[in-house]
Amino acid sequence: AGAEVEGYNEPSVNSHVNGEYAKINWDVLGFGLIPTDYMYIMNCSKDQHFSQGTLTPFGKIEVNPSSGILNYGQGLFEGLKAHRTANGRILLFRPEENAMRMKVGAKRMCMQAPTVEQFVNAVKQTVHSNKRWVPPPGKGAMYIRPLLMGSGPVLGVAPASEYTFITYASPVGNYHKGVLNLIVEEKFRRAIPGGTGGVKAVTNYAIIYKPIAEAKAKGFTDVLFLNAEKYIEEVSTTNIFLVKGNEILTPPTSGTILPGITRKSIIEITHVLGYQITSTRWYELEQTTSTRCYELEEITSTRYLLIVKERAIPVGELFDAEEVFCTGTAVGVNSVNSITYQDTRIAYKRGAGTVGQKLYEMLTGIQTGRIEDKMGWTVEL
Numbered sequence: 285a286g287a288e289v290e291g292y293n294e295p296s297v298n299s300h301v302n303g304e305y306a307k308i309n310w311d312v313l314g315f316g317l318i319p320t321d322y323m324y325i326m327n328c329s330k331d332q333h334f335s336q337g338t339l340t341p342f343g344k345i346e347v348n349p350s351s352g353i354l355n356y357g358q359g360l361f362e363g364l365k366a367h368r369t370a371n372g373r374i375l376l377f378r379p380e381e382n383a384m385r386m387k388v389g390a391k392r393m394c395m396q397a398p399t400v401e402q403f404v405n406a407v408k409q410t411v412h413s414n415k416r417w418v419p420p421p422g423k424g425a426m427y428i429r430p431l432l433m434g435s436g437p438v439l440g441v442a443p444a445s446e447y448t449f450i451t452y453a454s455p456v457g458n459y460h461k462g463v464l465n466l467i468v469e470e471k472f473r474r475a476i477p478g479g480t481g482g483v484k485a486v487t488n489y490a491i492i493y494k495p496i497a498e499a500k501a502k503g504f505t506d507v508l509f510l511n512a513e514k515y516i517e518e519v520s521t522t523n524i525f526l527v528k529g530n531e532i533l534t535p536p537t538s539g540t541i542l543p544g545i546t547r548k549s550i551i552e553i554t555h556v557l558g559y560q561i562t563s564t565r566w567y568e569l570e571q572t573t574s575t576r577c578y579e580l581e582e583i584t585s586t587r588y589l590l591i592v593k594e595r596a597i598p599v600g601e602l603f604d605a606e607e608v609f610c611t612g613t614a615v616g617v618n619s620v621n622s623i624t625y626q627d628t629r630i631a632y633k634r635g636a637g638t639v640g641q642k643l644y645e646m647l648t649g650i651q652t653g654r655i656e657d658k659m660g661w662t663v664e665l
């Protein structure tokens with residue numbers, strides 16, 4: 285095994301011209317691949333550790349036709365963003381969380397995984413070498429895609445003999461075009477208990493193309509998956525939250541739901557540090573990790589207080605919610621306009637003054653350096 289990478293190594297390749305932007309129209313970014321200059325690549329054999337990787341020009345890779353990824357879907361991916369702040373700094377959002385999630389996923393998929401340090405180093409090198417593709421403030425973000433795959437040949441159904449970790453990046457704008465009108469999916473399932481729904485396996489994604497295509501053919505934007513007992517799970521690429529009075533509800537991540545990092549951040553913003561929302565502004569309460577919601581309630585009983593609850597949500601509760609919003613790295617926080625369940629369309633509040641809007645502002649404020657990061661979530665490049 286090669287030496288493990290400790291901390292951040294200065295990249296050997298720099299963006300073409302420091303401080304200069306790539307020559308594209310930054311006003312029309314959507315969520316599609318815009319190839320950038322470099323990718324980071326690292327290999328290892330089964331039962332070995334990843335060793336030092338390298339930056340290489342972004343492009344095609346050679347893959348064995350008999351590789352574990354192509355034949356049996358032995359692969360995981362991650363997604364995270366880098367934002368440019370108004371004063372020109374570049375901030376990554378919680379990259380260690382992605383690294384740790386990949387390690388958990390790799391155990392489930394019987395794969396070798398990079399260490400947290402190696403993962404974060406790869407992400408930093410990828411962003412640094414593609415700096416000119418990080419959009420100007422307010423125009424979008426750089427989406428970074430770490431990919432772990434069984435690249436060695438297999439024929440019998442078994443873990444591959446080699447693993448490849450690649451990190452590439454693309455500038456992106458909004459994931460969803462227009463408002464979100466969801467339909468509750470009653471025929472297809474995204475995940476089953478004991479399956480891989482709780483990890484970011486590549487195989488979780490192609491299976492949702494058909495339900496999405498059927499929903500789009502009926503005029504909806506996306507689907508909301510349920511479990512077999514008709515409890516709410518998640519939207520195809522995002523977690524989901526309901527707002528009912530002063531409660532924010534989201535299903536617990538008990539194996540069939542992806543433990544989203546944006547989901548976790550929203551819970552932590554609201555729950556741990558005790559931010560509360562009033563109709564006009566944010567109040568930050570006592571900032572101690574031991575602060576609990578009930579304590580906050582006493583302190584602030586006269587103000588509007590939000591409490592996050594992770595609990596099973598029967599589909600019927602969609603009718604009682606005032607607001608619904610989706611969270612994910614690609615989407616950020618996005619308020620839902622309507623959900624249709626068994627031919628009944630339920631409309632939700634969106635826009636100015638809503639909880640979803642305020643959480644969006646809070647999250648993007650921290651991510652883009654507009655709001656001071658008291659959580660220690662951002663990592664400067």
Ligand code: COI
Binds near residue numbers: 362363521614615
């Ligand atoms: C992300 O938000 O990073 C996702 O996983 C969605 C992606 C499949 C576009």
